[in-house]
Amino acid sequence: MKKNIYLKLIIVVLLLINLFNFQAEKKVSASSKIYQVPVQLWHAENSGRLSMGNNALASIAQVEENAKGSIYTVEFIPMHFMNLKGHLLSMSVYSGPLFAGGLSQASVISSYQDTDLSGGVSTFPALLQFYRSAQKEDKIGVSVSVDAMNEIIGGDASQKAILKFNWKAASLISGSEEEASYEETKVVEKNSGENKIVENTVEEKNQTSQEEKSDDEKKASDEEKASDEEKQKEETKTEFTKKQVADFFKNDVKTKEVGLYKIDITAQYLNPLTGVTADGGTKNIEIGQGMSQGVISPINNNSGNLEEAIKNQKSGGEKRWSKAQLQRTKDGKLYATVRIHLINWVTRNKEQGPFIKVLQENGEYKLVESKETSSHIEQYKDSYADYTFEVPRENFSAMVQMFVEPMNRPVRFFVEVNPDTIQKGGVDGMKAIEEKNNNIYYIVVGVFAIIILLLAYVLRSKKKNIGKE
CATH class of the missing domain: 2.60.40.1850 (Immunoglobulin-like)
Structure with a gap:
């Protein structure tokens, strides 16, 4: 009998506990x-x-x-x-x-x-x-x-x-x-x-x-990420070597004669003189370097596949080189023509560029006049535009600024050249600067000078004759 009473008491207590929990959960949910x-x-x-x-x-x-x-x-x-x-x-x-x-x-x-x-x-x-x-x-x-x-x-x-x-x-x-x-x-x-x-x-x-996450897991995760970031920074540092302004202003050796020349170029996201970026993207150096390489030296098999047309540097940090054109004009000036790929992603106008700055002997990158000499725009293939601008030396350094629409911001990178690869001849598809025929100019100037001399001689002769009379 007592056992039944105890059992009933236990059941009542459990029911009260469950009812209390139910009411508490109901209040919590509400x-x-x-x-x-x-x-x-x-x-x-x-x-x-x-x-x-x-x-x-x-x-x-x-x-x-x-x-x-x-x-x-x-x-x-x-x-x-x-x-x-x-x-x-x-x-x-x-x-x-x-x-x-x-x-x-x-x-x-x-x-x-x-x-x-x-x-x-x-x-x-x-x-x-x-x-x-x-x-x-x-x-x-x-x-x-x-x-x-x-x-x-x-x-x-x-x-x-x-x-x-x-x-x-x-x-x-x-x-x-x-x-x-x-x-x-x-x-x-x-x-x-x-x-x-x-x-x-x-x-x-x-x-x-x-x-x-537990504190230990977070700490280990943060330390691992920090370690990876440091490794990436160290790898970037070892691959990059700063240069001096004097390195870019040695005397020209291979382009002294008037004509067209081929030269190898690549892209560098970091300023060659300072080792820092020009657009503030210091935390995304690898991404910036990959895009810079894709703009100057893209991987493209001309298959018409969009993925291939816009594929850029993946990893490893290796440089990829493309051909650019140098031209020595009759007046002694030197001009470079650089091809910018992925141009269909870039805003092209007077306000957004692309703009080109060239390193000067005072160590500053000065904005120079650049002309779009040709372009090739297709929706699903590699699109590009050629830009021609004056440079001071064969081994020039130029900074390109362009507004990349998908990124919604301007991107700046540097053009690096390899003067050891200079050869005579133009690059297929790149236009040369058309120079006026100076022979006609000299002939006209010569004839005009002769006429002036003859007139002066005639006037002088008349003055002498009048003096004798």
Whole structure:
């Protein structure tokens, strides 16, 4: 009898505990807050200028708050620019304010299929989700990778950007503004063009393991990344050798005679005199070097395949050389003609260039007059334009500045030449400067001088005759 009483008591206690837990969980669930927040993708410089990838970001994000922080869900769609359809490949989020701390890749909640750059069908992220320990942050630093930019740059062209949230225009779609804690998370699932809220209860241990790294793991990850960055910097330093101004102003040896000459050129992202970049891209030296090489010496098998036409330097740091043209004119001046590839990605006008500066003996790069002497523009093949400008020596140094539309900013790089490869003869497809025939000029000047002398002689003779009379 007593055993039955004890058993009933235990059952009652368990029922009361379960009822208490149910009421607590119900209260917790009712206190959860979900917002719809306007969002934009800003340029990494944090000046309020929109990033080129903003058109790929859906204008409304969903943010769910709990006592531990916030869960952000953002949506990406295909973006059209420069006759290409670009797609987000991945997004990583900085753990600290803006670009401080380590990077953690956002989770892909849903995806979509679309035609990729090679004409096939690939799967791309649609909804991405990431966790933040803070609430109502207006700016979050991210790193995004886009397939079109990877093709243009020729490798991983991940770029920094800022997710800017407008909390003043946010809408509360679930829960109340009263502060409370809860242990549920919700994700947004895209289905038939409509956002559907799906509730998933996650155990605290699993959530912690997925959303937060241990201090030891973060420290090891940061140290590993720092080590890799240092190695890359060291490799770049060992490959680069600074030069002196005097190196570029030695006497000409092979182009003394009037005529056309071939010379090998390549591109260098770093200033040959200082070893630093001219456009502020010090943290992306390898990317900048790859694009510079692609502009001057692209890999192109003329197959008409877009990927081949815009493929650039991948890795290894090896230099690739292309032919340029030198011309010694009759007046003794020396002109260079340089071919700039990928020109269909570049703005060409008086305001944006391309501009060319040439190293002077005082150590400054001076803007010189350059003329576009020929161009070849095709949508799905390598496009280029030739620019002719005056140089002081065979071994000249020039800086090219051009506005790259997909990057939405000007890019500057340096042209490096190899004077040891100079040979007589022009480069196929490059035009020469047409010089006027100076013989006619000299004949006219000579005849005019003779007439003047004859007139002077006649006048002098008349004066003598008048004097005698």
